[in-house]
Amino acid sequence: MKMTLRTAVAAACLIGFAAEASALTWNVSVWGKRRAFTEHIHKLGDLLAEKTGGDFTLNISYGGLSKNRENLDGIEIGAFEMAQFCAGYHRDKNPTITVLELPFLGVATLDEEVAVARAVYEHPATQKDLARWNAKLLMTSPMPQYNLAGMGEPPAMLEDFEGMRVRATGGLGDAFRTVGATPTSVTATEAYGALESGVVDAVAFAQHAHLSFRTIDLAKWWTTNLNPGTVNCPVVVNIDAYESLSDEQRAALDSSIEESIAHYLANYGELLKKWESILAEKNVEKVVIADDQIAAFRAKAADPIRAEWIASMEAQGIPGQELYDLTQEVLKSCHEADEAMTPSGVKTAC
Known part of the structure; x- marks a missing residue:
């Protein structure tokens, strides 16, 4: 009887150890705090746990695994x-996807942002580019057009940007430089301190970031309609980790992307509905830039920066013109129909 009991206990332990061994937890490196910008990652984690009965989960770390500028490096070496x-x-590390950060690209909605990002991510040149970092592009983090929250005198004319120190990265920084501003690429987590100390006069963010990083708490004004562009922030996975997944785990991951993005869009939509009341509550002046001033800004920034970007990409052996044309074809499809096929065969829904 004792042997039978001992055997049963041992068998139960072995089963427990086996179940524990089969469970998988992926570490996820993000920064700041949980916000609209990371809601799709949390939704993805919920879906994975649900679909696999808890055998595949995400451990989402806000700054505990890496600095935000070093996340791609961490993916490369398998740190997470x-x-x-x-x-x-770090535009030099991921040049192909910087096409999505070109100023005045023409994206008007979050759905369009998802569609153009998906098409660019699926392009062979982009996949080859990110594979240098052992990274597989999983999903985008769609954001509205950026606008400025600032201190001091609000801009009304294009010349008012002359000498203004603006926190703006990538193509946005290039755009503000064309109108005499001085862009700086401090990280999102550094933006509040930079605005508070006077290192910058204004910060270019989407609405969620102005809230999460509290720049709107300092701001005296907000440009409602400048809309020069946005930044592109992918979620990537380590290729080796992805390829080592079981068929069931991979299916759970792949099948959860669309629902995670849909959750993100719905959540961000709720935030945008509240934005006007937030500005009123914080007594932030809404600055409306005249149409002729925006047109002048576009003329200075859009065509010259795009031409320079394409030439730079082509010189590196990257199909810059093709990538840019792809974004425009997708946007055209978005405007013409709810669903369309892009030249690369990527189905888009806008």
């Missing part, structure tokens, strides 16, 4: 399995 980063933090 998943990470979020923004292309403008």
Whole structure:
């Protein structure tokens, strides 16, 4: 009887050890704090745990695994399995996706942002580019057009940007430079301190970031309609980690992307509905830039920066013109129909 009991206990332990061994947790490196910008990652984690009965989970770390400018490096060496980063933090490391950060690209909605990002991510040149970092592009983090929150005198004319110190990364920084501003690429987590100390006069962010990083708490004004562009911040996974997944785990991951993005869009939509009341509550002046001034800004920034970007990409052997044309074809499809096929065969829904 004792042997039978001992055998049963041993068998139960072995089963427990086996179950524990089969469970998988991926570490995910992000920064700041939980916010609209990271909601799709949390939704993805919930879906994975649900679909696998807890056998595949995400451990989402806000700054505990890496600095935000070093997340791609961490993915390369396998320090963690998943990470979020923004292309403008290190344009030389991910040149292909910087096409999505070109000023005045023409993206008007978050759905369009998802569609153009998906198409660019699926392009062979982009996948080859990110594979240098052992990174597989999983999903985008769509953000609205950026606008400025600042202190001091609000800009009304284009010349008012002359000498203004603006926190703006990537193509946005290039755009503000064309109108005489001085862009700086301090990270999102450094933006509040930079604005408070006077290192910058204004910060270019989407609405969620102005809230999360509290720049709106300092701001005296907000440009409602400047809309020069946005930044692109993918979620990537380590290729080796992805390929080592079981068929069931990989299916759970792949099948959860669209629902995670849908959750992100719905959540961000709720934030945008509240934005006007937030500005009123904080007594932030809404600055409306005249149409002729925006047109002048676009003329200075859009065509010259795009031409320079394409030439730079082509010189590196990257199909810059093709990538840019792809974004425009997708946007055209978005405007013409709810669903369309891009030249690369990527189905888009806008």
